[in-house]
Structure formats: C-alpha cells, structure tokens
Amino acid sequence: MSTTVTGFSKLNKPQKIDWLTKNLLQGDLNARKMLEQYWNDDQKLQDLHDSFSENTISNFYLPFGLAPNFIIDGEVYTIPMAIEESSVVAAASKAAKFWQDRGGFKTEIKGTTKVGQVHLTYDGLTSEMEAFYAFAKAELLQSTETINGSMKSRGGGLLTLELVDKTKSIAGYYQLHATFDTRDAMGANYINTMLEQFATTLRTKAREYQGFSAAPPEVVMSILSNYVPDCTVKASVSCTFEELGIINGVYGTNFARKFVRAVKIATEEPYRAVTHNKGIMNGIDAVVIATGNDFRAVEAGVHAYAARDGQYRSLTSARIDGDTFIFEGEFPLALGTVGGLTSLHPLSKLALQILGQPDARDLMRITAVCGLAQNFAALHSLVTSGIQAGHMKMHLTNMLEQIGANEAEKEQLRAAFTERTPSFSALRDALEELRN
Numbered sequence: 394m395s396t397t398v399t400g401f402s403k404l405n406k407p408q409k410i411d412w413l414t415k416n417l418l419q420g421d422l423n424a425r426k427m428l429e430q431y432w433n434d435d436q437k438l439q440d441l442h443d444s445f446s447e448n449t450i451s452n453f454y455l456p457f458g459l460a461p462n463f464i465i466d467g468e469v470y471t472i473p474m475a476i477e478e479s480s481v482v483a484a485a486s487k488a489a490k491f492w493q494d495r496g497g498f499k500t501e502i503k504g505t506t507k508v509g510q511v512h513l514t515y516d517g518l519t520s521e522m523e524a525f526y527a528f529a530k531a532e533l534l535q536s537t538e539t540i541n542g543s544m545k546s547r548g549g550g551l552l553t554l555e556l557v558d559k560t561k562s563i564a565g566y567y568q569l570h571a572t573f574d575t576r577d578a579m580g581a582n583y584i585n586t587m588l589e590q591f592a593t594t595l596r597t598k599a600r601e602y603q604g605f606s607a608a609p610p611e612v613v614m615s616i617l618s619n620y621v622p623d624c625t626v627k628a629s630v631s632c633t634f635e636e637l638g639i640i641n642g643v644y645g646t647n648f649a650r651k652f653v654r655a656v657k658i659a660t661e662e663p664y665r666a667v668t669h670n671k672g673i674m675n676g677i678d679a680v681v682i683a684t685g686n687d688f689r690a691v692e693a694g695v696h697a698y699a700a701r702d703g704q705y706r707s708l709t710s711a712r713i714d715g716d717t718f719i720f721e722g723e724f725p726l727a728l729g730t731v732g733g734l735t736s737l738h739p740l741s742k743l744a745l746q747i748l749g750q751p752d753a754r755d756l757m758r759i760t761a762v763c764g765l766a767q768n769f770a771a772l773h774s775l776v777t778s779g780i781q782a783g784h785m786k787m788h789l790t791n792m793l794e795q796i797g798a799n800e801a802e803k804e805q806l807r808a809a810f811t812e813r814t815p816s817f818s819a820l821r822d823a824l825e826e827l828r829n
Contacts, residue, residue, distance in 0.1 A: 402448055409450050427451075438739070445734065457683065457740055459747070460485040464497025465762050472763055473744040474679035479790070481675045484770035485763055491773075495632040498765065500758040506552060506623040507727055509584040511569035511592050511615045517607035519558055522567055525610070526556040529598035533569075536594040537587050544583055549574035551587065567610070569595070572623075577753040579686060579729030581617055588615035619690040620697045621725045628761040629721035630769070637718060641777035649718040651776040652711055656720075659707035666707050669768070670699055673708055676767030677724065680760045684748075685734035685741030691726060698725045709768050722765045726757045789815050796821050802828075 396416045404412065410425055418424045428451040433439040443449045455475045460482050463470040472489075474482050492498060515522050534554065544550040550573065557568040569591055573584055592612045599609035637645030659669035674692060681688040699705050709722035730753050735741050745751065748759060792815060793803045806823055813819070 406443070406450055409448065413450065441737065441739075445737070455682065457744075458482040460489060460763070460766075462486065462489040462493050463759075463762060463766070464489075464493055465758060466500055467497070470749075470759060471747060472680060472759060473683040473747050474676075474763070475683040475740075475744075476675065476679040478675070481679060481767065485676055485679075485766045488766035488770040488773070491769075492630050492632075492766075495636050496630070498762045499629050499631075500761060501627045502754050502757060503625040503627055503723065504623040505574055505754065505757075507573045507575055507580060507584065507617065507621055508623075509571045509573065509588045509615075509617040511571075511588050511595065512613040513567040513569065513595075513610045514565045514613060515567060515605075515607065515610040516565045517605055519560060521604055521606060522558075522610065523556065524604055525599070525602050528602055528604075529595060530554070532598060533591050533594050537590045540583070540586055540590055544573075544575065544578075544580075547576045549576040554591075575729070575753075577730045578732045579690075579727060579753075581687075581690075582732075584617040585615065588617070591615065619694045619727070621694050621727045622698055622701060624727050625698075625723050625725045626757040626761040627721060627723045628758070628765040629719065630765070631717055631719040634716050634718065640773065643777050645718070648776065649713055652718070652720070652772055653713055655772050655776050656707055656709060656711040660710070661706070663705045666699065666705050669771075670696070670708050672771040673722065673724075673764040673768045676763040676765075677726070677760055680763045681728065683741065683744040684728070684730070684756060685736075685738045685744070686728050686756075687733075691728075694725045694727065709765065720765070720769060722761065722768065724761045724764060726760055728753055728756045728760060730756055792817055792820055796824055798824055 398412060398416075401409065401412065410428055414420055414422070414425050431451045431454065433442065433452065439452075442452055455477055456479075457473065457475050459471050460474055461471040463472055472485070474485065476482065534551075537551065541550045552572040552574055554569060554571045557570045559566040559568060569588075571584075571588065571591070573580060573587070575583060592615045595610065596612060599605075602609070634645040634649060637648055639645070640648045643651070656669075659665045674695065677691065677695070678688045681691050695708065696705075699708050708724060709720065711718070711720045713719070729735055730745055730751060735745065745756075748756070751759060789807065789810060790803075793806060796817065798806060798820075802824060805827060806820060809823055810820070
C-alpha cells in the first residue's frame with residue numbers, strides 16, 4: 394500500500410529513491426542498484442534527461458534500431474525506430490526490401506493545417522455575439538502580430554480566425570476557431586500562446602462593448618487541438634500481379650485478392666480495425682518517438698481520424714485495378730523537426746541526421762511510409778502463413794532470457810526451434826531436457 398509524502402519534488406534524486414525504497418519497496422537494495430545502473434555516467438547528459446520530466450529517479454530506455462532500404466519518392470532512406478518490440482523493426486525492414494524492386498513507396502502531402510480554439514460561453518442572443526466578434530476581430534488579430542511575426546516570416550502563421558456557433562450542442566457555447574501553419578515546428582507552444590492572447594484581448598474588448606443584453610462572454614479555456622484532419626499525408630505502393638510473384642506459396646493474383654478482402658474487413662469491422670490500425674501505429678509511433686515528437690498527440694489524432702464518419706475504420710485501403718495491386722493509406726501527422734525534444738534529445742537529433750535533416754513535410758512522408766510498411770508486413774503474413782509463427786520466433790530471444798538459458802543453451806535451443814513455433818512451455822521442457 395502506498396503512503397503520502399510532502400515536498401517530494403524538492404528532494405534530490407538519491408533522496409527520492411530513499412523514500413521509494415523505504416516506503417514502497419521494503420528497503421530493496423537491488424531496486425536501488427537497478428535504478429542507479431540506468432543513470433548516465435555523463436552528468437551533463439543525465440541532467441539533460443532529468444530536465445525532460447519531473448520527479449525523475451532513473452532513465453527508461455527503449456531500443457533504438459534501424460530499418461534500411463526504404464525507397465520513398467525515389468530517394469533511399471534508413472529509418473530510425475525506437476520501440477521495444479523487435480518484430481516491428483524486422484517487419485518494416487522486410488516490407489521495405491519487398492517494395493525496393495517494385496517501385497518503392499510514393500507519398501503526397503495533402504495538407505499541413507493545424508487547429509486551436511478559444512472556448513467561450515455567452516447566454517445572450519447569437520446575433521449579439523456575432524456583432525461583438527465583428528467589433529473585436531481587428532484588434533484580436535492585431536494583438537497577436539508580435540507572437541505571429543516569427544512564424545509568419547518563415548512562411549507560416551495564423552491562417553484563419555472565425556467565430557463558431559455551437560449553441561445547438563451546448564447552450565451558450567461558442568468557439569474562436571483558429572487554423573495555423575507551423576512550418577517545421579510541431580507548434581503547440583506557439584498555437585497555445587496565440588490562443589491565450591486572443592482570450593486576453595477578447596476579455597478586454599468585452600469590457601468595452603456596449604451591445605450585450607446578458608453578462609459578457611466568458612472564456613472557458615484556450616487550447617490547441619490534436620485532431621488534425623487537414624494535416625495529412627498519403628502513402629502508397631503498387632505493382633502488377635506478375636511483379637508480386639509467389640508470396641509464401643500464394644500466387645500474386647490470389648495474394649492481392651485476399652489482401653484487398655482483409656483490408657475491406659478492417660474497414661467495415663471495428664473489432665478488426667482497432668488491431669489493424671494498432672499495427673500501423675507500431676511503425677508510426679516508433680519513428681515519432683525516435684525523432685522526439687509527441688506520440689500521444691499523434692495517436693489521439695490518428696484514432697479520431699479513423700472514426701471521422703462515425704464508425705472506427707481502417708486507415709489504409711487496397712484495391713485491384715486491372716492487373717495492378719494498389720495499397721495506400723492516409724494519416725494525420727502533426728510533426729516537427731525543430732523545437733521541443735527534437736532539438737534537445739541527442740538521439741532525436743541523431744535520428745533526424747540519419748534521415749538527412751528532413752523538414753516537417755518530409756518527416757510526415759517518412760513516418761507515413763513506415764506505418765504503411767508495417768501494415769503491409771502484417772497483412773502479408775496474415776493472408777498467407779499466419780502471423781503467430783513469425784511473431785513468436787521474433788520473441789524467441791526474450792523468451793530464452795526469461796527461462797534463464799545460458800549462451801550455449803540459447804544456441805542449441807535456437808537451432809532446435811528453427812522449424813518450430815516457440816512457446817514458454819515448449820522452451821522450458823527443451824531446456825530441462827538439455828540440462829538432464
């Protein structure tokens with residue numbers, strides 16, 4: 394059972410661990426040793442890691458891997474991926490190699506617009522609110538010129554600002570709905586600063602305005618939205634049945650038909666769609682994390698986009714056009730290559746260097762392709778040999794570690810399970826047999 398503590402944030406790291414081990418871990422010295430083992434020997438680097446969060450006691454590492462051989466719009470990329478599941482990087486690499494000689498991946502940026510809102514309430518007439526907005530709009534825009542100037546000089550900035558009447562949904566509810574182009578920044582701080590300035594100016598103008606029959610409008614909150622249906626990128630692959638060849642014993646024509654049917658099922662069946670899209674996010678999240686972007690924001694926006702017509706559906710689609718197989722996906726991806734963790738975390742900076750220092754639009758393209766590749770690899774297995782055999786084999790190393798096999802035993806067990814699907818029980822039995 395946990396216990397309360399006062400002033401925890403004021404303790405230094407060893408003191409926080411002292412409290413933890415004494416109150417929650419029964420004085421477990423091995424826990425302390427493990428936490429300290431993950432500290433970085435470079436104190437300057439450790440201080441940097443500590444600054445990313447609060448009440449830090451150690452570092453939680455994820456493997457940082459590479460998926461090579463991606464041909465994207467004619468250019469060759471090696472994609473850095475940060476994820477704990479080895480089969481994800483292996484699957485992405487396999488898909489990249491498969492499409493390497495079949496034209497590679499094609500992408501198209503559909504839009505880069507992001508959204509922020511000031512949420513308001515006013516209990517008077519809608520016509521009064523509209524008249525007030527017309528009265529205040531010029532000064533709302535003028536008050537943000539300094540904040541907007543730097544982004545505007547880079548070709549972005551505020552795009553539109555409008556009053557939205559939402560009173561049919563919630564009595565007295567209105568929005569100042571703003572759209573932005575944040576160029577190479579993800580832009581959360583910029584957007585939120587702009588919105589809060591709108592809110593401040595709106596309060597000031599409301600005190601001056603004489604046309605209200607009720608209490609002046611009240612600002613409820615000002616915040617960006619992670620739903621970005623107009624900040625999307627399309628990724629696709631295509632080839633003829635003949636170019637597909639024979640896949641795991643399945644001829645290209647049959648493979649394409651089964652593949653299209655599998656995607657159709659994920660489009661119409663939410664239970665399948667959730668797992669289908671989770672597979673896509675295996676690829677997308679790994680790139681988003683590696684490059685220091687906000688994977689929680691991306692996840693939220695992507696899943697909202699998948700349900701934009703009222704039913705949760707597949708983010709990808711597949712079709713057959715004559716003798717050509719076409720597979721594509723469209724994903725909302727609000728990403729940045731400057732500012733935030735992308736400019737602070739050494740590995741995130743290295744990831745961007747590996748990718749050739751892409752701008753935000755290019756990072757959208759690369760990330761979308763990794764998601765599409767991951768989905769292709771999963772469906773490739775599902776409609777041919779099944780996913781579990783390959784999936785479990787990729788986890789063989791982890792399972793061998795967990796059952797306590799030494800290096801010599803691991804080698805023998807790997808050889809024994811070359812043609813068998815491993816399971817914990819089967820591995821334990823085989824290990825016991827080896828030892829006896």
